[in-house]
Amino acid sequence: xxxxxxxxxxxxxxxxxxxxxxxxxxxxxxxxxxxxxxxxxxxxxxxxxxxxxxxxxxxxxxxxxxxxxxxxxxxxxxxxxxxxxxxxxxxxxxxxxxxxxxxxxxxxxxxxxxxxxxxxxxxxxxxxxxxxxxxxxxxxxxxxxxxxxxxxxxxxxxxxxxxxxxxxxxxxxxxxxxxxxxxxxxxxxxxxxxxxxxxxxxxxxxxxxxxxxxxxxxxxxxxxxxxxxxxxxxxxxxxxxxxxxx
Amino acid sequence: xxxxxxxxxxxxxxxxxxxxxxxxxxxxxxxxxxxxxxxxxxxxxxxxxxxxxxxxxxxxxxxxxxxxxxxxxxxxxxxxxxxxxxxxxxxxxxxxxxxxxxxxxxxxxxxxxxxxxxxxxxxxxxxxxxxxxxxxxxxxxxxxxxxxxxxxxxxxxxxxxxxxxxxxxxxxxxxxxxxxxxxxxxxxxxxxxxxxxxxxxxxxxxxxxxxxxxxxxxxxxxxxxxxxxxxxxxxxxxxxxxxxxx
DNA sequence: GGACCGCATTGATACAGGTCAACACGCACT
DNA sequence: AGTGCGTGTTGACCTGTATCAATGCGGTCC
Numbered sequence: 422x423x424x425x426x427x428x429x430x431x432x433x434x435x436x437x438x439x440x441x442x443x444x445x446x447x448x449x450x451x452x453x454x455x456x457x458x459x460x461x462x463x464x465x466x467x468x469x470x471x472x473x474x475x476x477x478x479x480x481x482x483x484x485x486x487x488x489x490x491x492x493x494x495x496x497x498x499x500x501x502x503x504x505x506x507x508x509x510x511x512x513x514x515x516x517x518x519x520x521x522x523x524x525x526x527x528x529x530x531x532x533x534x535x536x537x538x539x540x541x542x543x544x545x546x547x548x549x550x551x552x553x554x555x556x557x558x559x560x561x562x563x564x565x566x567x568x569x570x571x572x573x574x575x576x577x578x579x580x581x582x583x584x585x586x587x588x589x590x591x592x593x594x595x596x597x598x599x600x601x602x603x604x605x606x607x608x609x610x611x612x613x614x615x616x617x618x619x620x621x622x623x624x625x626x627x628x629x630x631x632x633x634x635x636x637x638x639x640x641x642x643x644x645x646x647x648x649x650x651x652x653x654x655x656x657x658x659x660x661x662x663x664x665x666x667x
Numbered sequence: 668x669x670x671x672x673x674x675x676x677x678x679x680x681x682x683x684x685x686x687x688x689x690x691x692x693x694x695x696x697x698x699x700x701x702x703x704x705x706x707x708x709x710x711x712x713x714x715x716x717x718x719x720x721x722x723x724x725x726x727x728x729x730x731x732x733x734x735x736x737x738x739x740x741x742x743x744x745x746x747x748x749x750x751x752x753x754x755x756x757x758x759x760x761x762x763x764x765x766x767x768x769x770x771x772x773x774x775x776x777x778x779x780x781x782x783x784x785x786x787x788x789x790x791x792x793x794x795x796x797x798x799x800x801x802x803x804x805x806x807x808x809x810x811x812x813x814x815x816x817x818x819x820x821x822x823x824x825x826x827x828x829x830x831x832x833x834x835x836x837x838x839x840x841x842x843x844x845x846x847x848x849x850x851x852x853x854x855x856x857x858x859x860x861x862x863x864x865x866x867x868x869x870x871x872x873x874x875x876x877x878x879x880x881x882x883x884x885x886x887x888x889x890x891x892x893x894x895x896x897x898x899x900x901x902x903x904x905x906x907x908x909x910x911x912x913x
Numbered sequence: 914g915g916a917c918c919g920c921a922t923t924g925a926t927a928c929a930g931g932t933c934a935a936c937a938c939g940c941a942c943t
Numbered sequence: 944a945g946t947g948c949g950t951g952t953t954g955a956c957c958t959g960t961a962t963c964a965a966t967g968c969g970g971t972c973c
Binding site: 474488490491493494496498500501511512513517519524530541542545548549551552553555556558559560562563565566567569570571572618658660661 | 734736737738739740742743744746748757758759764765787788791794795796797799801802804806807808809811812815816818819840861864904905906
Binding site: 914 | 944945946947948949950951952953954955956957958959960961962963964965966967968969970971972973
């Protein structure tokens with residue numbers, strides 16, 4: 422089982438792990454191996470800036486970051502939360518369209534942009550993996566549009582918590598919980614507000630309101646306990662069945 | 668020049684035109700040719716429904732449609748405007764995540780889903796073209812998130828008009844205008860409101876306000892004349908340079 | 914012509930969320 | 944213990960947008 426050996430040998434890098442190991446020939450694996458480099462950044466690092474050149478295509482191995490755009494007068498909107506297996510940059514674009522800031526210590530698996538473009542062209546499995554990842558990000562961005570465009574502040578916060586739980590479960594490879602969960606938010610109230618198109622005050626008030634109604638528990642230090650996950654899901658206004666669509 | 672002959676022979680279908688003709692071998696072209704079928708639908712047709720099976724992967728040849736999600740209580744958010752070269756469906760997903768409704772008469776180039784999945788796997792150029800299209804849609808979805816999350820009603824309407832002009836220019840293969848433009852909106856005020864996360868009344872009021880300030884002209888019948896496109900751009904709050912990033 | 918209908922506009926009022934301001938809490942540093 | 948600072952919470956008030964309601968306007972059908 423050659424594929425398995427490879428899988429375990431490169432589990433840190435989502436690109437290599439998911440796109441290449443299982444499906445690719447040895448040659449491309451070797452090229453990929455030579456091309457990639459790991460790099461770790463402390464929390465708070467600006468990993469990319471809007472309008473600035475972006476020399477690498479990078480994939481998240483560990484840690485989390487926000488991807489955001491700032492308007493002229495300082496209003497900021499976060500358009501995506503980047504976590505394990507998400508990526509920064511895109512083939513064919515030399516300039517970042519967004520600011521990317523590390524929320525925690527972040528480890529990236531990086532490829533020099535030109536090299537990666539060649540790899541995508543030459544290696545069908547990498548292109549296929551890129552396509553799947555991009556389609557998933559597209560779904561996430563559209564979900565966010567629904568939240569931003571049509572939900573109330575309360576629903577936004579509930580939807581955010583629900584999506585965080587689902588996201589963290591996905592990364593852990595665990596099942597999405599049906600009843601009780603406890604986890605730690607990687608974002609400050611400020612950063613949550615920027616993600617939900619709210620102010621920090623409104624965000625804080627909604628957390629408090631949900632707590633007072635027993636939908637969540639806030640033991641302190643950005644921890645959240647959700648006693649009944651299903652019930653919280655109902656607060657988002659979505660007529661969602663809860664299951665993935667694939 | 669074989670490629671050119673092919674290009675002119677299949678100009679109606681973006682998938683075939685852009686992804687295959689220029690880059691693919693004859694075999695895959697032949698398969699694609701056999702697999703595709705054109706179909707035209709009248710304005711108002713529901714082309715897909717959230718939660719319903721979607722048997723085809725389709726690409727827009729002509730016409731426009733909205734892609735939207737409805738919440739339990741009837742609130743609707745449009746997450747994308749589909750126009751020539753955009754697509755409905757995704758490889759690997761049998762159920763539509765959104766409602767798609769034709770705004771005008773629409774011609775689609777359709778592939779049976781399974782067939783298309785095979786084609787994507789087998790034909791690198793199709794996968795590459797899909798990836799580019801998906802990355803573009805991802806950018807569009809994130810732009811929308813910025814608009815929905817952080818712009819005022821006035822800015823939203825201005826940004827919508829600006830993006831419509833850019834979009835229409837792209838489809839025509841024309842330059843984005845720097846001064847005067849006139850065009851016809853393919854959306855009703857209602858549909859614009861659902862796209863911008865506003866009510867129809869607020870949307871109408873902002874159109875009126877922009878008209879009163881001479882930023883736009885409304886000759887009637889969904890036509891819009893913009894006397895100074897650059898000036899309108901300034902109303903969106905974006906510190907955009909106006910140029911594409913690629 | 915008149916009645917109707919879908920779409921757009923305009924006005925009056927209500928309210929969700931923004932703004933401004935004070936205060937609380939935890940934590941590092943001295 | 945005391946100070947300072949970053950982060951979060953809460954309160955009072957204000958404003959932009961939603962809501963409710965009326966009117967206009969261009970079609971089309973009888």
